[in-house]
Amino acid sequence: MMQFETLWKERAGAFWKIALRYFRLIGNSSFLFTLVLTLIFGAYYYSELLKVLPEAFPGIAVITIIASFVIVRSPLRFFLSEADLVFLLPAERNLKDYFNRSLLYSFMLQAFITIVAMVILAPLYQHEMAAGTAYYVFVIAIMLLLKALNIFMKWMELHLPAHRSVAGFVGLRTVATLLFTYFVLVQASLIVVALTAIALVSLLWFVFYPLNRKYSVKWEKLLALDEKQSMKFYRTANLFTDVPKLKQSVKGRRMISSIAEKLLPNDTVYEKLYQKAFVRSNEYLGIYLRLAIIGLLVVVFVPGTIGKVIGAGLFIYLTATQLRTLYPHYSAHVMIKLYPLPEDQKDRAFNKMLRRLLGIQAALFALVTLILERDVITFLVICLVGILTVLFATTKKQKAPPI
Numbered sequence: 066m067m068q069f070e071t072l073w074k075e076r077a078g079a080f081w082k083i084a085l086r087y088f089r090l091i092g093n094s095s096f097l098f099t100l101v102l103t104l105i106f107g108a109y110y111y112s113e114l115l116k117v118l119p120e121a122f123p124g125i126a127v128i129t130i131i132a133s134f135v136i137v138r139s140p141l142r143f144f145l146s147e148a149d150l151v152f153l154l155p156a157e158r159n160l161k162d163y164f165n166r167s168l169l170y171s172f173m174l175q176a177f178i179t180i181v182a183m184v185i186l187a188p189l190y191q192h193e194m195a196a197g198t199a200y201y202v203f204v205i206a207i208m209l210l211l212k213a214l215n216i217f218m219k220w221m222e223l224h225l226p227a228h229r230s231v232a233g234f235v236g237l238r239t240v241a242t243l244l245f246t247y248f249v250l251v252q253a254s255l256i257v258v259a260l261t262a263i264a265l266v267s268l269l270w271f272v273f274y275p276l277n278r279k280y281s282v283k284w285e286k287l288l289a290l291d292e293k294q295s296m297k298f299y300r301t302a303n304l305f306t307d308v309p310k311l312k313q314s315v316k317g318r319r320m321i322s323s324i325a326e327k328l329l330p331n332d333t334v335y336e337k338l339y340q341k342a343f344v345r346s347n348e349y350l351g352i353y354l355r356l357a358i359i360g361l362l363v364v365v366f367v368p369g370t371i372g373k374v375i376g377a378g379l380f381i382y383l384t385a386t387q388l389r390t391l392y393p394h395y396s397a398h399v400m401i402k403l404y405p406l407p408e409d410q411k412d413r414a415f416n417k418m419l420r421r422l423l424g425i426q427a428a429l430f431a432l433v434t435l436i437l438e439r440d441v442i443t444f445l446v447i448c449l450v451g452i453l454t455v456l457f458a459t460t461k462k463q464k465a466p467p468i
Contacts, residue, residue, distance in 0.1 A: 073166045076144035087302040099383050106375055110367045115192045117368055124193035128186050129247045135182045136211050136246070137239050139175060139219045143167045145291050150284055157282060164220075164282075172216050179212050180205060190250070200252070207249050211242055214269060221273040223287065224280040237272065241265045300348050329421055334406060335414035342391060343418070349391050356384045357426050364430050370443045377430040378450045381423050385458035388419060416459045423458060427451025 091097065118124070144167070145153075153160065183205045190201060218238050222231045245261045329340045343349045360380030364373045392415050431451060435444040 073144065073163045077166075077170065080144060084298065091302070099379070099386055103379055103383065106372075106379060110363075110372050110376075112188065113368055113372070114366060115188055118192065124189050125247070125250055128190055128193075129243060129250060131186060132183065132208060132250075133239065133243045133246050135179055136208060136215055137235070137242050139171070139212070139216045140294055141167065141171045141216065141219060141223070141290060142174070142294050143287050143291050145284075145288055147288060150288070154284055168216060168220055172213055175212055175216065176209050179208055183208055194250070194252070196252070204249055208246070211245065214238075214265065215242065218269060218273045221276040223283060223290070224276045226280060226283065234273065237268060241268055329418055333410060333414055335411045336418060339391065339415055339418050343388075343422075346391075349388060352387050353384060353422060353426075356380055356387065357429065360384075360426065360430060361433055364434050364447070365437060370440070370446065373434060373443060374446050374450050377427065377434075377447050378454045381427055381430075381451055381454045382458055384426060385419060385423055385455075388422065391415070420455055420459045423455040424451075427455060 143164070183201075187201060190196065190204075215238060218234070222234050225231055225234075241261075241264065245258075245265055248258050248261055329336075329343070343353075357380075360377060363376035363380065367373055367376050427448065428451070431444050431447040434447055435441070438444075
C-alpha cells in the first residue's frame, strides 16, 4: 500500500537533491561574482537615487504596485507526475495532507521572496513616510499574511473547471490586495484598515472557499502548473550548464528572424545555426532583451557619469555571461555532427555573433546617454568601456559547461 505520509517528503527530497547540484554549478560560475558586483553597485546608486527624487514622486504608489505584484503572483508547487493521473487520482480523498504540505512549502518559498522584496523597498518607504523600523516590520508581517491568503485563494482557483475563467477571481484578489496594502503603507485609520480586512476575509470565505466544496481538484491544471515551475527552474539552471530534463521550445518569430539576418552574422553554417537558435529559442532572446532594458534604465536613471559607465559595463558583461550557454546549444544534436566542419569554425562563429550582440547593446547604451544627457564625454567613455568589455568577454575560449 502506498505510504501517503512519506510520499511528499520523498518527492520534495528528490527534487532538491537535483536542485542543489545545479545550485553548486551556479555558485562555481562567474555569474555569482558578477551578481555580487551588480548588487553592490545597485545598493550604492539606489541610495544616491533616493536623494535626488522629486517630492512629487509617487513612492507609496510604486511600493504598493510592486508589493502587490509580488503578493498576488503565487506559483504553487506540488511535485506531481503524469503517472499520478492513474495511481493517485483514485486516492484523492487521502491526499489532503499531501496538498497541505505543498501549500506550506509554496508559502515558505514565496515568503522568502516577499521579505526580500520588502527589504529592498524599505529605503524608499522610509524616504516617503519616515516610519520607524518597528512599524515596517509590522508591515512585512501583514504582507506575509496577505501572501498566505493569496496562496490559499490561488489553490481555490485551481478547482475551477475548464469552462470557468479565473480572470475575475484573480482581478478580485488583486484589487483587494492593492487596497489593503496601500492603506497599511499610508498608515490609514484603524477603522479603514479593519473594514478592508473584513472585506478581504469575506471575499475569501464567500467567494473563494465555496470553490473547494463545489469542485474537485483539477489534476490536469496541477500537472501543467508543476511542469511550468519545473521548466522555469531548469531554464535558469540551463544558463550555466546543460540540463537534460529541459524541454526546448521553438518559436518561428519571422519578423525578428528577418531583422536578425541583417544585424547578425550568417555567412557560415554555424553562424546561421547560432543566429536561428538565438532568435527562435525560448530563453536566449528573452534574456538579452531583459538585460538590455534593465541596462537602459540604469544608464538613464543612475546619476553621474561614473555610475552610468559602471552600470553599462556590468550589464554588457552580465549579458555575455548569460549568453555563453548558447555555445553548447547544438552539442546534443546528432545531425550537426554530420557536417564536415572544424571545431574552430564553431568557436569563431559563436564569438563573432556574441561580439555583434554585445556591440549592439553597448551602442544602444551610449546613444541613449548621448540623446538624454547631451554629454559627449559620457558618450565616448561608455563607448570605450563597452568596447573593452566586449573584447574581454569574447576573447575567452568557449567550452561547454559540465553536465
